[in-house]
Amino acid sequence: MTGEFAVAVHALVYLDMRAEVVDSEALAKNICTNPARVRKVMAKLRHAGLVDARPGAEGGYRTVRDARSVTLRQVAEALGEHPVSAAWRSGDPEMRCMVSSGMARAMDGVYEAMGDACMERLSRISISDVEARLAPRSACGLLKTE
Amino acid sequence: MTGEFAVAVHALVYLDMRAEVVDSEALAKNICTNPARVRKVMAKLRHAGLVDARPGAEGGYRTVRDARSVTLRQVAEALGEHPVSAAWRSGDPEMRCMVSSGMARAMDGVYEAMGDACMERLSRISISDVEARLAPRSACGLLKTE
DNA sequence: ATAAACTGTAACTGAAATAGTTACTTATGG
DNA sequence: CCATAAGTAACTATTTCAGTTACAGTTTAT
Numbered sequence: 001m002t003g004e005f006a007v008a009v010h011a012l013v014y015l016d017m018r019a020e021v022v023d024s025e026a027l028a029k030n031i032c033t034n035p036a037r038v039r040k041v042m043a044k045l046r047h048a049g050l051v052d053a054r055p056g057a058e059g060g061y062r063t064v065r066d067a068r069s070v071t072l073r074q075v076a077e078a079l080g081e082h083p084v085s086a087a088w089r090s091g092d093p094e095m096r097c098m099v100s101s102g103m104a105r106a107m108d109g110v111y112e113a114m115g116d117a118c119m120e121r122l123s124r125i126s127i128s129d130v131e132a133r134l135a136p137r138s139a140c141g142l143l144k145t146e
Numbered sequence: 147m148t149g150e151f152a153v154a155v156h157a158l159v160y161l162d163m164r165a166e167v168v169d170s171e172a173l174a175k176n177i178c179t180n181p182a183r184v185r186k187v188m189a190k191l192r193h194a195g196l197v198d199a200r201p202g203a204e205g206g207y208r209t210v211r212d213a214r215s216v217t218l219r220q221v222a223e224a225l226g227e228h229p230v231s232a233a234w235r236s237g238d239p240e241m242r243c244m245v246s247s248g249m250a251r252a253m254d255g256v257y258e259a260m261g262d263a264c265m266e267r268l269s270r271i272s273i274s275d276v277e278a279r280l281a282p283r284s285a286c287g288l289l290k291t292e
Numbered sequence: 293a294t295a296a297a298c299t300g301t302a303a304c305t306g307a308a309a310t311a312g313t314t315a316c317t318t319a320t321g322g
Numbered sequence: 323c324c325a326t327a328a329g330t331a332a333c334t335a336t337t338t339c340a341g342t343t344a345c346a347g348t349t350t351a352t
Contacts, residue, residue: 003234056320088149202349
């Protein structure tokens, strides 16, 4: 799972709780990363219709949808994330051994099965579910930018 | 998912189909990696009781258990794999904002849920299932070392 | 016994993936 | 038309992961 997913979920939670327009610099401060990275991620969320973006003075990002209706699966798909990545492939398709030549393809099937299982799980978690998991037993209401 | 998992599954399938002692060099050839890496992975499988290892002349690795009874979950656990890794954590636990300070922990829960879903899926796939996925419609019986 | 062969393991090197940075273009609103 | 912020591309730095080398520890054959 790429860090972009964490950036996206973090931003969506923050935007929902602030309930106002926030620019990439403020988001980057809270997420602890840089504004360019935030913009890159938010652009994808905008294309998926999960946030609204406005350039110019007083511009920034704003939530569009109810946090309860936005699932982490939608976020992952908006980013084009593949939860379980192949990274390295064993064997060699050119070899005349059915194990060596076929293993990479067989493992792709395994990774896909795992990815599907992850997506199914993510479809059952909403942004508001994540909010509920934030410091569940501490005094709430602390929402600062620094 | 680390490439070690692919190495382990590949080796277990190969060992099962060869049904004899194979050394790390021959395994490395078939997997297309180097012998030291193979040994590092196989040592873990041995500790988990999934293979037998013998040093010395005529030594090498041998399967111990029926391929139908070895699940990919057992393999992943033998390697200490975490299917979905955190990689990068957003926010900062020291910040006085409940979003920034709590997000990393909340996301850990999400990753854990995904990891559990993956493991559950892996527990339903055996080494022999992987074998069945190798070149399902080609002439079988091709089992060479090069 | 002793030599040969193979595992187990650690240290180092090299390559690939990913996060950070800078800078520029485009769009919006006063 | 100017200030501000998104969108985006190119580059750098860092980290992670695979490859390599080397050597100590075991076991078998003779």
